Amino acid sequence: QVQLVESGGGEVQIGGSVRLSCAASGGISKWGMGWFQTAPGKDREFVAAISWNGADTYYADSVKGRFTVSRDDGKNMVYLQMDNLKYEDAGVYYCAVKLRTGADHTMKSRYYWWGQGTQVTVSS
Numbered sequence: 046q047v048q049l050v051e052s053g054g055g056e057v058q059i060g061g062s063v064r065l066s067c068a069a070s071g072g073i074s075k076w077g078m079g080w081f082q083t084a085p086g087k088d089r090e091f092v093a094a095i096s097w098n099g100a101d102t103y104y105a106d107s108v109k110g111r112f113t114v115s116r117d118d119g120k121n122m123v124y125l126q127m128d129n130l131k132y133e134d135a136g137v138y139y140c141a142v143k144l145r146t147g148a149d150h151t152m153k154s155r156y157y158w159w160g161q162g163t164q165v166t167v168s169s
Contacts, residue, residue: 054163067140077143084136091151
């Protein structure tokens with residue numbers, strides 16, 4: 046088990062960019078990692094994921110072409126670069142660990158050890 050801490054959120058203008066970071070307390074090189082969003086009044090939803098070796102990335106349709114997930118296992122870090130932000134991107138963003146391969150990357154039940162989240166607000 047590792048502890049995850051998200052950071053980098055803040056208030057961003059429409060069309061702007063922000064990079065979120067997820068810092069792990071230990072090594073994460075064996076596991077896939079995911080990012081999820083909880084928008085105001087809504088359930089936590091899948092945003093992006095990256096495979097254990099960084100070879101594959103996955104995105105929700107709503108963020109394809111705008112967000113980029115990456116990882117640096119030497120630093121025990123995962124990132125979410127968010128570009129061309131829209132109002133619907135606002136919410137609390139969480140990272141988590143996917144312990145098994147070959148499963149649906151969008152399923153919350155496949156992820157563990159959720160961080161506390163970082164808030165992203167979008168203004169005009």
